[in-house]
Amino acid sequence: MANPFNPIDWLKSAQNWFSKTEKSSGFRPYLIFLILVFGMSICLLTFFHEIKYVPELSISMISLSVIVFLILYSVKSCTDPDFCRSESHVQKIMKIELECMGTEAKQIDGDILETQLVNESYKEKHKLLTTSINHKEVE
Amino acid sequence: MNYYIITFDRKNELSYKSFHEEFVAHPKINKWFHYIKSSYIIGSTTITPDEITDHFIEIAEKYKLPKTHLVLNVNLLDRQGRLTNDAWKWLKNNSIS
Numbered sequence: 001m002a003n004p005f006n007p008i009d010w011l012k013s014a015q016n017w018f019s020k021t022e023k024s025s026g027f028r029p030y031l032i033f034l035i036l037v038f039g040m041s042i043c044l045l046t047f048f049h050e051i052k053y054v055p056e057l058s059i060s061m062i063s064l065s066v067i068v069f070l071i072l073y074s075v076k077s078c079t080d081p082d083f084c085r086s087e088s089h090v091q092k093i094m095k096i097e098l099e100c101m102g103t104e105a106k107q108i109d110g111d112i113l114e115t116q117l118v119n120e121s122y123k124e125k126h127k128l129l130t131t132s133i134n135h136k137e138v139e
Numbered sequence: 140m141n142y143y144i145i146t147f148d149r150k151n152e153l154s155y156k157s158f159h160e161e162f163v164a165h166p167k168i169n170k171w172f173h174y175i176k177s178s179y180i181i182g183s184t185t186i187t188p189d190e191i192t193d194h195f196i197e198i199a200e201k202y203k204l205p206k207t208h209l210v211l212n213v214n215l216l217d218r219q220g221r222l223t224n225d226a227w228k229w230l231k232n233n234s235i236s
Contacts, residue, residue: 097156101176103174103226117174117223121221122221122224124227
């Protein structure tokens with residue numbers, strides 16, 4: 001159980017959350033980072049704008065974050081297209097890539113066969129008796 | 140003809156298309172049955188379990204798929220389950236020969 005007063009637990013929770021969300025919805029952590037930077041910059045501009053260099057610092061933070069976000073997002077979208085897709089979409093794409101199934105004599109598209117197996121499969125009608133000498137089918 | 144079942148730890152998020160094509164193309168595999176996504180039944184007169192394992196590992200490595208698997212000799216006559224008509228037909232025909 002995580003202790004809310006322990007900063008290491010907070011760090012661990014954040015790491016776990018990032019590791020789970022990063023794969024399929026990788027833009028979310030960056031988006032949250034951007035929102036935090038925007039929030040902080042707006043607060044600085046609103047409440048501390050009289051202090052020297054605060055407006056410049058706030059604007060620099062916003063522009064730098066946006067530029068870095070755009071670069072990272074562009075690179076990531078080229079190198080790992082699944083990065084910004086939802087888990088269900090990735091699974092759908094993978095489903096399309098199901099191999100041909102069946103036998104050496106009759107091959108059938110994996111998706112069609114999967115549906116058939118769900119809807120039309122049945123137990124074998126005849127129970128088989130096996131002995132070491134001969135094999136005989138019985139009702 | 141000897142029949143072996145090869146069952147493996149399949150990952151749904153990975154594509155097995157190329158793996159499948161290469162796996163069943165082994166020159167010693169005469170017959171194959173792949174009605175369950177994480178298993179194959181293969182029929183051959185010459186192949187050994189060692190060769191099946193080596194073949195499986197080689198292709199799994201090539202396509203970065205998990206290599207965990209098990210090869211067992213099977214008696215097609217001793218069977219039961221829930222499959223489609225075509226699958227039962229194959230099992231019936233190949234257990235006679």
